[in-house]
Every structure is written in structure tokens, then in C-alpha cells.
Amino acid sequence: MRNWYTGAIAGVAGVLVLGALAAAQNTQNNAPRSPWKYYPMDRAIGDGGPAPKRDLSGTWAGPASGSGAPRQKPEVVPPLTPLGKQLFDRHKPIGKYSPGGTNDPHTRYCDPFGFPQNMTQEIRGMTIATTPNRTFVMLQYMDLWREIWTDGRTLPANVGGRGRDAHDPKYNGYSIGRWEDDYTFVVDTTGLAPETWATKSGYPHTVEARVQERFHRDSKNDLTLTLTMDDPKFYTGQFFLGEVHFRWIPNQQLDDFTCIPSEVQLYLKEMGDPAGSDPSAAR
């Protein structure tokens, strides 16, 4: 009887260990590999060595990509102000209302996520490239790019105002970046288009919201991004938007992955709207 228990425990433990080992192995086989093709199951092995200094450049695989990146840490929401709650209550996020009941403009029309949501949603792939006075973050999803100025300028003060010199809010806002140390690149952004949602769960933001990103190069193969938002008009405290982990892509390739309006309309017509919304989802 004692041996039966011991054997059962050893058997299950063995299965667990073997499963973990199989998942950790680089799955590359010996078939010819094209330098043009993205192989989602090809994973960088280990940390690849120490992080290069002041260098985020390259193509990175994010959460849910199959790359083995650690799980994303979710948002932590501070209390809303009465004004923030008023706007939040108007939003019907897809997670609660399903495609048939949501009013998320990205779900219904492929409207841009906007920043900061585009750094926490569908962030399976991105490329970072640097020029002398700017750093570009190029996102696989929707084929879009963000521009981060590193020439020492300050953020614009007058975004969304009425004066002649007022700046227009932008989907990706206005961003400046600096190296805090040899491995941490800090980006500050403001001037965000107010019609976008800060998160997929429908939390709003103002034009004046200030979002900070901290990109930390942990090793040659690992990059960690944390995002926070300060928006006192809508929130009584700082909003933790999430912690996102990335892994180096061995052949630096990405697939096409985008929202196509005609496909979204087809999907909603054939599937999303007929399926409807959970009747218990009403807010």
C-alpha cells in the first residue's frame, strides 16, 4: 500500500517535470528555415547573456505569443472620481458584454486602441528601433508605430486647448524618453485622444493623462515593461496599467496581425451579433 502511494506520486511528478522540460526546450527541428518566416514556436534559449547597455532595439515577442514570456501582470485600478465613473459607466467592454453587446469602438469598427491600451492588448509582437533623436516602437498589431523623442525636449503643455498654438490630441499622444540607468528606458506620454479607452476593460482617460512606461532590459533575451497612469480628473490615485514581458525572437521576424474592418463587419454579422450578449451582463 505504501509503495502504491509512493509510485503514484512519483508518476505524477515525473509527468509534471517532463511536461515542463518539453515546454522549455527550443522546439526548432532540422527542417530548412526561411529567414522570412515567423516560427511562433521557436523560442530564445535562456537569458542569452547580460543585457547590452542602453539598447532596446530588436524584435520582441510578448504575452500569448508562444514565446515563453512570463505572464502579464494585470491592471490595478484606483478609485474613480465622480466624473471618471460617469464616463466609465458609459463603456460596455467586450469582456462583460461580448461582441454583440459591446460599444468598444475597436471591437465594433477596428478603431485604434490608442496608447496606452496598445501596449497592453494584442502586444504579441513589437520592434524597437533607435535613431539619434528618437526611438520608435513599432507594433505588430495594426502595423503602427509610436515615436518617442529623446532630444531632451519637454512634453507639450497645451494639448487639446482652444488657442491657435494648441496641439491636437493624438492616438499615441506625445512621448519623450530618457535613460534612467544603463538598462532602464523611461518614457512619459501625454496628449492622448480622449475617445480611446485606457484599458480593454473600459477605463477612460483624459487628454491630460500622464502615462509613464519603464522599459527594463533584464538580459539579452528579456525585456520588461511596466506602465502607470496619473489622471487626477478621473482617478484619485495612480493607475497601474500592467507589467508586460517580452522575449527576444530568434530570427527577428513577425507575422501579419491586424484588425481589418471588412473582416470585423463580417464577423459581427455572421457571429458576434447573432450570438448576442449575456443577459446578466447589464451594468
Next chain:
Amino acid sequence: MKLKLLMIVVVLAGLVAIDRPLFAHHGAAAFDMTKPIVLKGATVTEFLWINPHPLIKADFKDDQGNVQHWTMEMGSTVSAQLLGWTRTTLAFGDVVTLYVWQAKTKAPVGRFNKVEFSDGTVMRDTQTGADDGGRADTDVRQ
């Protein structure tokens, strides 16, 4: 002591078991996740490899001889490919058995669970592909 060890094993096994999604992505809120509808001998009429969700469209003849036209969504293309799906995994004319979590509206639409091909091969959805409606891609998704 033996009972305590067995409980540890059970807990560990549970931790690696396929986790049930709550409201991940748009979740399964609109679908009846208690028991899948089985469409045995359904004929695929279209397989749309699109975003946000590929769509499987199939005709199914019920016991009364009525033909039902079903549409079901599956996990995104970038997720599904991690389980080996491609745009040609299903094709017009394929006769298969489809398992689907039907919409609560009772319309012939739903969330795809799994497909059984005539040769016995089974291909599953990502988010709701486990037999209990949980994820079937936890080993490859991260």
C-alpha cells in the same frame, strides 16, 4: 502522512490542469458552456481565416432531416496557429464532427470546442477547446 502527500499531488495536478477562463478577451459569457452541441457528420461550407476570430461554417442535418446552417468562432489566428491550425485545416466539403458551445440566444452560432476528422484526428480551440470548456493551449500559449 499518505493522505497529506496524496492531497499535495491532487493540488499540483489541479494547478497544471487547464484553467477555465472567466472574462478573458471577450470570454464565453454569451455561450452555454455547460454542454457542447455535437454536430456529427456536419459538412464544412466555409472556413474563414479572419480576425478577430476565424469562423467555421457548416451544414448539419438533424434527426428530422432539416438542414441547420451553423457558424462558430474559434481563437484568433495567431493563437490558433500555436495549436497547429492553418487557413487550410478545414476546407469546403469536409465531413466532420463538430463540438460547439451554443449561444444562449439559441441561434445556430457558437464558440467552437473541437473537431473530429474522419481519420480520428482531433483539433481543438484555444480558449474553450478542453472538454470542460477550459483552455486547450496552456502548454503553448505563454
